[in-house]
Amino acid sequence: xxxxxxxxxxSSVADAASVKRVAQRIVxxxxxxxxxxxxxxxxxxxxxxxxDLANEVSxxxxxxxxxxxxxxxxxxxxxxxxxxxGNLGQEARSFTGSQAGVITDADHGRAKIIDVTPGRIEQxxxxxxxxxxAGFQGVSQTTKDITTLGRGGSDTTAVALAAALHADVCEIYxxxxxxxxxxxxxxxxxxxxxxISYEDCLEMAANGAKILHLRxxxxxxxxxxxxxxxxxxxxxxxxxxxxxxxVEKDAAMEAAIITGIAHDRSEAKITVVGVADKVGYAASxxxxxxxxxxxxxxxxxxxxxxxxxxTDISFTxxxxxxxxxxxxxxxxxxxxxxxxxxxxxSVGKVSVIGAGMRNAPGISATFFTALADAGVNIEMxxxxxxxxxxxxxxxxxxxxxxxxHAAFGLGSGEVEAVVYGGxxx
Amino acid sequence: xxxxxxxxxxSSVADAASVKRVAQRIVxxxxxxxxxxxxxxxxxxxxxxxxDLANEVSxxxxxxxxxxxxxxxxxxxxxxxxxxxGNLGQEARSFTGSQAGVITDADHGRAKIIDVTPGRIEQxxxxxxxxxxAGFQGVSQTTKDITTLGRGGSDTTAVALAAALHADVCEIYxxxxxxxxxxxxxxxxxxxxxxISYEDCLEMAANGAKILHLRxxxxxxxxxxxxxxxxxxxxxxxxxxxxxxxVEKDAAMEAAIITGIAHDRSEAKITVVGVADKVGYAASxxxxxxxxxxxxxxxxxxxxxxxxxxTDISFTxxxxxxxxxxxxxxxxxxxxxxxxxxxxxSVGKVSVIGAGMRNAPGISATFFTALADAGVNIEMxxxxxxxxxxxxxxxxxxxxxxxxHAAFGLGSGEVEAVVYGGxxx
Numbered sequence: 001x002x003x004x005x006x007x008x009x010x011s012s013v014a015d016a017a018s019v020k021r022v023a024q025r026i027v028x029x030x031x032x033x034x035x036x037x038x039x040x041x042x043x044x045x046x047x048x049x050x051x052d053l054a055n056e057v058s059x060x061x062x063x064x065x066x067x068x069x070x071x072x073x074x075x076x077x078x079x080x081x082x083x084x085x086g087n088l089g090q091e092a093r094s095f096t097g098s099q100a101g102v103i104t105d106a107d108h109g110r111a112k113i114i115d116v117t118p119g120r121i122e123q124x125x126x127x128x129x130x131x132x133x134a135g136f137q138g139v140s141q142t143t144k145d146i147t148t149l150g151r152g153g154s155d156t157t158a159v160a161l162a163a164a165l166h167a168d169v170c171e172i173y174x175x176x177x178x179x180x181x182x183x184x185x186x187x188x189x190x191x192x193x194x195x196i197s198y199e200d201c202l203e204m205a206a207n208g209a210k211i212l213h214l215r216x217x218x219x220x221x222x223x224x225x226x227x228x229x230x231x232x233x234x235x236x237x238x239x240x241x242x243x244x245x246x247v248e249k250d251a252a253m254e255a256a257i258i259t260g261i262a263h264d265r266s267e268a269k270i271t272v273v274g275v276a277d278k279v280g281y282a283a284s285x286x287x288x289x290x291x292x293x294x295x296x297x298x299x300x301x302x303x304x305x306x307x308x309x310x311t312d313i314s315f316t317x318x319x320x321x322x323x324x325x326x327x328x329x330x331x332x333x334x335x336x337x338x339x340x341x342x343x344x345x346s347v348g349k350v351s352v353i354g355a356g357m358r359n360a361p362g363i364s365a366t367f368f369t370a371l372a373d374a375g376v377n378i379e380m381x382x383x384x385x386x387x388x389x390x391x392x393x394x395x396x397x398x399x400x401x402x403x404x405h406a407a408f409g410l411g412s413g414e415v416e417a418v419v420y421g422g423x424x425x
Numbered sequence: 426x427x428x429x430x431x432x433x434x435x436s437s438v439a440d441a442a443s444v445k446r447v448a449q450r451i452v453x454x455x456x457x458x459x460x461x462x463x464x465x466x467x468x469x470x471x472x473x474x475x476x477d478l479a480n481e482v483s484x485x486x487x488x489x490x491x492x493x494x495x496x497x498x499x500x501x502x503x504x505x506x507x508x509x510x511g512n513l514g515q516e517a518r519s520f521t522g523s524q525a526g527v528i529t530d531a532d533h534g535r536a537k538i539i540d541v542t543p544g545r546i547e548q549x550x551x552x553x554x555x556x557x558x559a560g561f562q563g564v565s566q567t568t569k570d571i572t573t574l575g576r577g578g579s580d581t582t583a584v585a586l587a588a589a590l591h592a593d594v595c596e597i598y599x600x601x602x603x604x605x606x607x608x609x610x611x612x613x614x615x616x617x618x619x620x621i622s623y624e625d626c627l628e629m630a631a632n633g634a635k636i637l638h639l640r641x642x643x644x645x646x647x648x649x650x651x652x653x654x655x656x657x658x659x660x661x662x663x664x665x666x667x668x669x670x671x672v673e674k675d676a677a678m679e680a681a682i683i684t685g686i687a688h689d690r691s692e693a694k695i696t697v698v699g700v701a702d703k704v705g706y707a708a709s710x711x712x713x714x715x716x717x718x719x720x721x722x723x724x725x726x727x728x729x730x731x732x733x734x735x736t737d738i739s740f741t742x743x744x745x746x747x748x749x750x751x752x753x754x755x756x757x758x759x760x761x762x763x764x765x766x767x768x769x770x771s772v773g774k775v776s777v778i779g780a781g782m783r784n785a786p787g788i789s790a791t792f793f794t795a796l797a798d799a800g801v802n803i804e805m806x807x808x809x810x811x812x813x814x815x816x817x818x819x820x821x822x823x824x825x826x827x828x829x830h831a832a833f834g835l836g837s838g839e840v841e842a843v844v845y846g847g848x849x850x
Contacts, residue, residue: 057441057445058511064518066504069501069504072501076475083483086483094490
């Protein structure tokens with residue numbers, strides 16, 4: 001009967017009725033004999049409303065003040081949740097990130113957790129109370145200013161707190177039943193994955209699966225903390241994210257060397273046409289982008305046309321950085337030396353993920369054949385030890401996901417009833 | 426060119442447009458060469474909305490959590506105000522009550538300020554920034570929990586901070602032009618009082634004038650801090666609240682031994698009928714009320730009817746405590762020994778206030794004659810050294826205020842254009 005950390009996303013506490021429902025679940029966990037620590041996001045659309053308010057007074061609000069503003073969102077949800085639990089006869093105490101000892105760097109809007117010193121949380125649970133902690137926020141070690149952790153921040157708060165408290169498990173609640181073999185909105189027969197390794201989960205997250213954020217899975221892996229991803233709208237088991245050696249290999253699972261299919265529609269593709277195919281020219285393209293703080297995902301350099309000595313370089317990047325990248329490259333055109341730029345923001349990425357592929361030959365062949373049979377054109381390819389990704393036209397993403405899912409036999413044969421959506425932050 | 430502390434109430438920062446307007450005023454003060462510290466209330470109806478939300482999940486929210494919730498209101502307004510100032514090219518940094526060093530006791534919902542240690546505020550202004558501080562909130566010295574100061578809390582924050590910073594002045598902005606000789610909604614010719622002593626201002630506040638709260642005036646008096654009460658909707662001078670010896674005695678003022686007329690419609694009257702007129706019986710009535718934590722305002726004991734040896738005791742109290750008082754007295758009926766109770770919640774109090782009356786005979790006569798001429802019936806009378814109050818029927822309050830205002834020649838003869846309303850908190 002150890003410590004259970006539960007994290008509830010914004011959709012799980014969207015309104016007073018939802019808060020009361022979540023309160024009942026928390027109290028049930030407490031009554032089952034656990035010490036319970038809850039991390040909560042802002043209610044529903046609160047964060048967006050606060051951002052709108054900020055934009056009404058300033059086109060570019062200072063990051064420090066934006067963090068001060070946005071942290072009001074979790075302050076509201078955590079206090080209301082504590083009240084709802086109190087109304088069920090259990091004592092609950094809410095704590096800001098700062099009070100909970102979430103120490104970060106001073107990088108407002110995307111601060112990193114440096115340390116967690118949860119003395120007040122330990123005291124609260126030692127005294128029999130349920131501790132409610134604001135997700136997404138912390139306090140800077142140097143400036144003592146309030147910070148936010150950026151996307152996935154509440155999940156990361158929960159995992160970091162669970163690790164610091166030596167919790168038995170960190171339960172991440174959202175409106176989804178767990179991690180699926182593919183997005184059930186695209187593949188109705190997609191199966192919930194009962195157990196997934198940190199590594200596979202990281203690849204899923206990094207390649208577009210929206211269940212868990214990269215940072216929180218990385219944090220859990222470093223500390224070997226089990227995460228249980230589940231829905232706050234049902235009592236079903238969800239997906240356990242655990243060390244690879246702990247993933248049970250039942251008969252069905254052993255056959256499935258592929259864990260799942262992820263997809264991502266948030267990238268754009270830039271092609272730098274007519275770069276000199278000599279040492280250093282490609283490097284200067286990417287130095288230019290690095291100086292503009294742009295993260296690159298996939299890179300493909302075409303085979304050089306021997307006659308001209310020129311080549312093309314294509315790469316993908318977050319669509320949100322597209323304009324900035326085109327601008328930086330255009331400015332550097334003469335210095336780098338290339339003919340022209342092509343920008344395509346209607347691409348999508350489809351990835352086949354599974355640690356099982358390490359020892360299984362023919363995965364690429366099966367994947368590419370399936371795409372070809374479905375009439376999906378491959379624009380770029382990238383692989384890691386446990387992943388194969390392709391870039392296709394955005395309009396062909398759904399078809400590509402379905403084809404890959406079927407080719408690797410991932411379906412359950414039945415349509416599982418799930419709600420699917422983003423996890424917010 | 427010292428430190429100016431400005432406090433803006435909820436109506437001054439009701440929406441984004443108001444926030445921008447206030448930001449301009451703050452920046453103008455900064456550009457005039459002052460160091461500026463701003464205390465701000467929650468925007469418009471935010472506090473009421475948060476209370477509604479709390480009541481949706483719990484009929485009786487725990488006080489600690491209610492404070493955590495309500496403090497989100499000032500967090501929003503202060504961050505948004507800092508952004509609006511930043512947008513005008515001045516650096517502004519917002520600070521919670523806790524960050525600003527507002528140390529309180531642990532009495533949630535009505536905490537008292539124990540100490541103010543504004544190190545971070547001093548640093549911010551030393552670095553040339555405008556400091557924005559959340560009003561109404563602090564942090565408990567013992568529990569380290571977040572507290573709220575209760576009614577008048579933001580004014581008190583401003584005055585306490587101004588005193589700790591040795592500010593030149595604390596400017597309290599609301600939607601009213603200052604302290605008036607009477608409520609201009611009742612007396613259209615009421616005059617703005619240019620200067621008022623702490624003592625007269627305290628009597629005005631204690632007797633129903635809604636401009637400044639008692640606590641904040643008391644705090645200012647203890648530290649001899651000048652308060653300037655003015656409107657954020659105009660550039661007019663308001664009312665200076667200063668030590669009695671600093672009030673300028675110009676010709677017009679010297680004649681005016683009366684500072685103003687206050688009125689209050691928030692009280693009720695209870696009469697305990699048929700109490701034994703012996704030592705200790707009246708005491709037992711008021712002990713009963715004290716045990717129920719009920720504050721009494723005025724008390725009148727009738728002259729005993731010699732034949733019966735019984736008397737009646739009437740007293741006034743906040744209407745909001747009426748039911749509780751009646752209940753406590755009814756329970757104690759046999760122990761105290763009285764015939765019956767009468768409850769009247771349609772009374773009003775009208776007070777004539779002015780330190781000048783100390784040396785001026787005939788004030789009561791003028792007041793009572795004016796009321797009699799206006800047909801106003803006096804139910805109870807209470808006096809202090811610098812105040813005479815009467816209880817009348819609630820329906821006669823307006824008439825009584827007008828009659829007194831005219832009798833003491835307080836009017837300007839002209840109707841001043843003012844907006845009048847409550848100051849919120």
